[in-house]
Amino acid sequence: MSGAVLLRAEGVGKRFGGFTALADVNIELRAGERLGLIGPNGSGKSTFVNCISGDFAAHDGKVTLGGQLLDGLKPHRRARLGLARTFQLPQPFASLTVLENVRVPLLFAGEAAHASARAFECLEQVELAAKADKLPKELTQVEQRRLELARAIALRPQLLIADEAMAGLSHAEVDQIIALLLRMNAAGTAVIMIEHIMRAVTEFSERLVVFVAGRKIADGEPREVLAMPEVEGAYLGKQ
Amino acid sequence: MSATALPAPAVAGERRHLSYWLGATAVAVALAVALRLLGNEYGWYAGYFVLQYVVLAAAWNILGGYAGYVNFGAAGFMAAGSYTAIVLYESMGLGVIPGILGGAVVAGLLGLGTGYLTLRLRGVYFSIATLCLAVVLQTLIVNWDYVGGSRGAYIIRPMTVPGFASYGEYIFIVMLVLAVLAVGIGRTVEMSRLGTGLQAIRDNERAAEAVGVPTLRLKLIACTLSGALMGVAGAPLPFYAGYINPEGAFNLAYAVNSIAMPLIGGAGTWLGPVIGAVLLATLQQAATVTISSALNLWIVGWMLVIFVALFPRGIIGWFRNR
Numbered sequence: 001m002s003g004a005v006l007l008r009a010e011g012v013g014k015r016f017g018g019f020t021a022l023a024d025v026n027i028e029l030r031a032g033e034r035l036g037l038i039g040p041n042g043s044g045k046s047t048f049v050n051c052i053s054g055d056f057a058a059h060d061g062k063v064t065l066g067g068q069l070l071d072g073l074k075p076h077r078r079a080r081l082g083l084a085r086t087f088q089l090p091q092p093f094a095s096l097t098v099l100e101n102v103r104v105p106l107l108f109a110g111e112a113a114h115a116s117a118r119a120f121e122c123l124e125q126v127e128l129a130a131k132a133d134k135l136p137k138e139l140t141q142v143e144q145r146r147l148e149l150a151r152a153i154a155l156r157p158q159l160l161i162a163d164e165a166m167a168g169l170s171h172a173e174v175d176q177i178i179a180l181l182l183r184m185n186a187a188g189t190a191v192i193m194i195e196h197i198m199r200a201v202t203e204f205s206e207r208l209v210v211f212v213a214g215r216k217i218a219d220g221e222p223r224e225v226l227a228m229p230e231v232e233g234a235y236l237g238k239q
Numbered sequence: 240m241s242a243t244a245l246p247a248p249a250v251a252g253e254r255r256h257l258s259y260w261l262g263a264t265a266v267a268v269a270l271a272v273a274l275r276l277l278g279n280e281y282g283w284y285a286g287y288f289v290l291q292y293v294v295l296a297a298a299w300n301i302l303g304g305y306a307g308y309v310n311f312g313a314a315g316f317m318a319a320g321s322y323t324a325i326v327l328y329e330s331m332g333l334g335v336i337p338g339i340l341g342g343a344v345v346a347g348l349l350g351l352g353t354g355y356l357t358l359r360l361r362g363v364y365f366s367i368a369t370l371c372l373a374v375v376l377q378t379l380i381v382n383w384d385y386v387g388g389s390r391g392a393y394i395i396r397p398m399t400v401p402g403f404a405s406y407g408e409y410i411f412i413v414m415l416v417l418a419v420l421a422v423g424i425g426r427t428v429e430m431s432r433l434g435t436g437l438q439a440i441r442d443n444e445r446a447a448e449a450v451g452v453p454t455l456r457l458k459l460i461a462c463t464l465s466g467a468l469m470g471v472a473g474a475p476l477p478f479y480a481g482y483i484n485p486e487g488a489f490n491l492a493y494a495v496n497s498i499a500m501p502l503i504g505g506a507g508t509w510l511g512p513v514i515g516a517v518l519l520a521t522l523q524q525a526a527t528v529t530i531s532s533a534l535n536l537w538i539v540g541w542m543l544v545i546f547v548a549l550f551p552r553g554i555i556g557w558f559r560n561r
């Protein structure tokens with residue numbers, strides 16, 4: 001499944017005033033790879049994601065996607081390069097219909113000429129086509145998550161960052177989202193999954209990275225990583 | 240029918256525009272003919288007053304309605320148009336049409352510059368910055384002798400214009416054409432890629448950036464276009480009144496009305512500002528004639544309170560939710 005290096009983060013650091021949120025983080029992700037990123041609250045996972053997506057400017061280090069340096073690029077430029085993300089809380093465009101929500105990335109970063117037809121295809125892929133003309137507020141929680149994934153699919157991403165895409169969902173709904181992410185991955189999209197639901201992370205990920213206090217403390221095959229004493233101590237709470 | 244067999248619903252932005260231009264032209268011609276048949280000079284002046292607000296409200300709606308960036312400085316942009324017309328008249332003796340074109344350029348550039356300085360601000364901070372812009376401009380004009388300073392400036396209007404019964408009729412027709420154009424531009428924006436991007440920005444700017452929307456560029460385009468159309472609304476004002484001074488050009492009523500009219504009609508829709516402007520400006524004109532012009536802002540205030548409390552999405556929103 002894994003190919004050439006797609007994402008390379010080298011020595012990434014981020015500070016908020018005197019607080020160091022990230023320090024010297026090095027991560028490589030190969031094309032088509034499925035990476036789980038875990039860590040306790042405040043460990044720097046979302047900060048790292050925001051540095052990759054361009055929401056935050058890293059103070060140290062550099063990030064490349066497909067060999068292209070991302071530093072200094074606005075989030076919309078990164079999206080056009082094939083970097084898609086979802087948010088911890090679904091963030092739909094509330095006044096636009098479900099179909100129009102998916103047309104937005106197509107109009108600005110994809111296929112503007114056939115935006116409506118392509119948006120409908122994306123909705124079919126996440127099984128939301130029947131609700132194309134509804135407003136986001138009429139969707140359930142899991143449907144709003146699927147809408148976010150449809151917007152991501154519309155970008156034809158090389159890399160999807162799913163930031164707690166399963167928070168607040170039931171067991172069955174988590175399975176739905178995992179299945180969707182696996183389908184996207186099978187189509188060639190590399191995925192970074194940030195998640196607190198360990199079942200989802202272990203089922204989905206080929207590789208696991210663990211952050212604690214803004215530093216990467218482990219990187220490897222999921223079961224091996226979860227068995228490491230430092231991971232158990234820092235993340236799972238065992239002595 | 241299975242979900243996968245559903246057709247993609249029609250999308251507003253893909254509709255053709257011909258129906259609007261034909262319909263708007265027909266309404267405009269009917270209005271001009273009706274007022275000519277009425278044969279009362281006051282009709283032209285009252286009509287101009289209402290149409291000026293149609294242009295102003297449509298202009299404000301492009302940035303405030305679609306993108307959600309509330310501009311409190313409408314009077315500043317409008318005055319930029321008015322005083323550009325004064326400068327062109329004083330320096331070269333140019334009339335209202337060149338004044339409108341010049342006003343559009345100057346106010347558009349003002350919008351672009353304001354955008355660069357303020358569009359990284361959000362919410363109330365952006366609004367305060369635009370309010371400050373109007374204050375700064377007013378101070379400049381008050382201290383600029385060439386345009387009359389605080390005394391104001393006069394324009395000697397032609398007694399007649401070929402093809403028109405009076406100058407009042409001419410200036411009304413000019414503003415009628417501008418209103419059709421301004422509303423048409425607003426409608427085109429709404430149905431275009433730009434409009435979709437602005438609506439995404441209004442709903443969630445961070446998510447819009449994340450899916451590829453160049454938010455700053457779109458806001459700058461909207462700010463420039465909105466500013467230019469506000470300048471267009473203001474440029475004929477000295478020719479309409481024959482005189483302009485800073486107190487009148489920067490009147491609070493312009494800032495308040497430019498916000499109140501789209502909100503009452505339905506902000507973020509091309510028709511809402513038209514409905515709001517016609518309703519509020521007609522009421523104000525009626526109050527001016529029958530009671531006192533001092534009642535104008537009192538009426539606007541009450542209308543705003545009523546609509547915000549009972550119909551927060553304006554008249555258009557109320558009809559859509561029924």
